[in-house]
Amino acid sequence: MAFLQLKGVEKYFGDLRAIKGIDLAIERGEFIVFVGPSGCGKSTLLRLIAGLEHIDGGSLMLDGRDITDAPSSKRDLAMVFQSYALYPHMSVYENMSFALKLAKEDPAVIREKVERAAQILNLTPYLQRTPRALSGGQRQRVAIGRAIVRAPKVFLFDEPLSNLDAALRGQTRVEIAKLHRDLGATTIYVTHDQIEAMTLADRIVVLRDGQIEQVGTPLELYDRPANQFVAQFIGSPQMNVIEGRHLPTVPEVPAGGFVGLRPEDVTVQPAAQAAAGGLPGTVELVESLGAETLIYVATDSGAQIVARQATRTALHNGDRVGIFVEAANAHRFDAQGRAAR
Ligand code: ATP
Secondary structure (H helix, E strand, C coil): CCCEEEEEEEEEECCEEEEEEEEEEECCCCEEEEECCCCCCHHHHHHHHHCCCCCCEEEEEECCEECCCCCHHHCCEEEECCCCCCCCCCCHHHHHHHHHHHCCCCHHHHHHHHHHHHHHCCCHHHCCCCHHHCCHHHHHHHHHHHHHHCCCCEEEEECCCCCCCHHHHHHHHHHHHHHHHHHCCEEEEECCCHHHHHHHCCEEEEEECCEEEEEECHHHHHHCCCEHHHHHHCCCCCCEEEEHHHCCCCCCCCCCCEEEECHHHEEEEECCCCCCCCEEEEEEEEEECCCCEEEEEEECCCCEEEEEECCCCCCCCCCEEEEEECHHHCEEECCCCEECC
16 A cells, blocks of 8 residues: 555535545655645645545545544644744744654754754754744745654645745755655645646646546656646646647647647747748747747637747747647647547
8 A cells, every 4th residue: 555545535615525535645755746726625635634624535544554533643744834834932943843842852852853954954053043033935944844853754835935035936946855855755745836846746646626637747747648737737838729720730639629739849930931831820929038938929720829949039029920830749639628649
């Protein structure tokens, strides 16, 4: 059996069936990321695992033990919240040692564990400060440190970086990745952020409306999405999905189906230089991001397509262009949005 096993897990809030029979097997040491649109049930599923919400149906097993109805404190899990949830009047050291003290751990052992965690997280110089005297990123590291000292069986993270600015978010993300590499702890992480999901996860779980749409490695989801929903949820800018009739050059599209094209698989050429066979269109917007350029095109047939190229462009709004795609890079979906292979 897997290290953490969810079987038919259900959650109701009144009449709302928020979690609909989730089955999921997580192996020891895996880094699992839950993603999905707002309200799909990511946080609820994490809270059910943490024991912060009661499970209404199904079962939860951790390391061979049934913890479906175990209280949160008896599950051997540690949760790190978006809001940090630090004690404001306690020093960093006291915050990090609090749970161990409650557990009546030996003071010498507490000191050793806290100092070790502080070292891993670069918090040694701040141990005597209160959280108020720390930056957002440092506070988040204290919250992580508090979880580390307990050496739980599973770490649970609920959007831990969403209160940080972009630069700090990037740095802290790299720290979390290193931490996972060094500690090898089983981790479940909820995020809205594509880059966090793609870079941190061993496997991503895509949720929608309380159900799992697909589970796979980041590149499996990117290269072989099971359906149009996953295809458009993973990747930024999102995959172009257009009616097959717009692209007569792409064969084997199911009747009434759709073609999916990653923006990096679309080539745009000025109409005057375009080879024959391109899909004619007009540039609607050019976004220059420095390292890459996004070109938004309206085709004459009425489709909207975004292309991403790693070079700069001489194209401008209103320019006439031809669009080219390699049939080998096209994803095909049937009329219901399921991947056709
Ligand atoms: P977000 O990304 O916006 O945080 P989420 O995917 O984490 O969303 P949840 O917070 O798990 O979604 O919510 C799932 C569904 O359950 C939503 O429809 C939400 O309104 C509902 N819900 C969550 N908590 C409660 C609650 N305590 N009482 C009633 N309904 C709730």
